[in-house]
Amino acid sequence: MLFDKICRRNGIRHRLTAPASPNQNGKVERFHGTFRPDFLDEAGPFTSVEQAQAAVDAWVHGYNTDRPHQALNDTLPVTPAERFAAVPTEAREVLPLWLPPALDAVTEPARPHEDHCATDESAVEPPVAPPVAPPVAPTLGRQPGDAVELERVVGPSGNLAIRGQQFWLGPARVGQCVRFWIDCDMVHLSIGGTRVKTVRSHLSINDLAILVAHGAVPAGPPPLPSTLEPDGVVELERAVSRFGSINLGGRKVLIAEILGGRQVGIRIEGQTLMAFDLDTRELLRTRANPLPLEQLRGLRGVRPAGPPLRPSTEPVTVQRRASTEGVIVVAGQKLAIGRAYAHQTVTVHVAESTVTVEADGETRVFRRTSTKPVRSIKGQRPRTATSVS
Structure with missing residues (x-):
């Protein structure tokens, strides 16, 4: 290094x-x-x-x-x-x-x-000094290697590149403006005034000079994380595995299987761990915090917390197409709504303890007996019969 x-x-x-x-x-x-x-x-x-x-x-x-x-x-x-x-x-x-x-x-x-x-100067050529590259002209009192700042917008791929160095933000960050703080040692990425990532810099003083020539400005102090207080609140980002868990300080913490494959925010307040949507800051799940305060200080990507989270918008609304017998399946639970609704698409509101079915202006409430997550939102596409002449 x-x-x-x-x-x-x-x-x-x-x-x-x-x-x-x-x-x-x-x-x-x-x-x-x-x-x-x-x-x-x-x-x-x-x-x-x-x-x-x-x-x-x-x-x-x-x-x-x-x-x-x-x-x-x-x-x-x-x-x-x-x-x-x-x-x-x-x-x-x-x-x-x-x-x-x-x-x-x-x-x-x-x-x-x-x-x-020295007895034969023609036989041995004197050493030639290597060519000297032109110096990098300082800009506004800057010294070569001083930190610079610039902004970039996350593209559709969720990836950004600065002078050949790649920075992965993910699809959840598409369209957001990222503020880069760059020197020859570290690169800090901030969104909305909150630091979201810090990585080692692969850029040289020549790369920084080129960035300045293309609009980068002299940087202020680096956006380092603030010191965690005993009652402090912090946030970070994690990708939920297909089994519904995240890796936190070397431990697997179960969040929710329905969130599998999704990038979520994690907010830690004392003994409470909350998963939330990165775009809307909507509360998705709440779990007990398994980590002590000392271990929180060393977590990857930890940053000061943003504004409070919004309450969850449960119940989850889905659609289902009834079978010939008038049965639908929601979150692994079979619900008999009657033959009168055979082959009809109905709206279902799934809450923690109840399942509400709306069809033809009528509402029926069932007790939820399954703990499986909702895996699909839309109902099956109706089949179209083909007449045979």
Whole structure:
């Protein structure tokens, strides 16, 4: 992670080789071909990692400074250290190098064979400094790598992309405006002033400069979650499995089978856990909170709570088509409404303890004896008979 952070801060793209493809990393593989017979085959057993590391460092130092490399020059003895040079100071001033405080920049190494190489200047070419990329022009006093903010609208797929990095919001967020807070370390996504997701940033300072050129603005403080108080209320989002459960802090919490496959909001108030609709904030189900306060602090995606939830709109209204005997099936319960309603489509209101059937202006109430969820809303499509001449 530290290596990737240094690359992002300095506008370097870290390119990886494909798995099981040593041909894409030939220089390192060639080094292994030298390191194994010249060092590993001769080195004795080591009593500690520190002793082994010291022996490897001594061998590498001799390889770079004392051992001529034929591929560098086949007529004069030239070592790898003679061909290595740090970026000149004037180049660093044009494009400053960012390093964490624990690391220091490498100074230009000494040239042990400098006097020898000076005898024939035509044979050994002086090292050429790498080309320096043009500096990123600061905007409104910004420094390269400073955080930026921008807004995007969630498309039909529920997915957003910023400079090649993907952000999944889900179909429930389609059409909503998302506020991005981005730097080279983290990306915070907020909707309506509430943080909904935080992920690691894959963007470099060059990506941030391009975003600024396309309308991004300097960012304020990051929208980090507030500290949970003993009586605090928090919310998060979870996808309900097809069995009606969610994963919360490593535990499976049963919500409702009827909500299977749906993205819902979870609101936690003390000992109460509530599932609600993300668009309407309508209360869907209420369960006991199985997690202590200490575990709530480490939940993925936790954020400060929004406004209070709206009451549920039970009963659930569905349609059913009566059979030849005048029987309908709702939530696994068979209801006989009479042969007079055979092949008719009736409206059914399913509540927690009652089932109400409306047909031809009449209303009949049945006691609900099944605990199965309502799986379908619309009644079966009426069949059309075809006359035979």
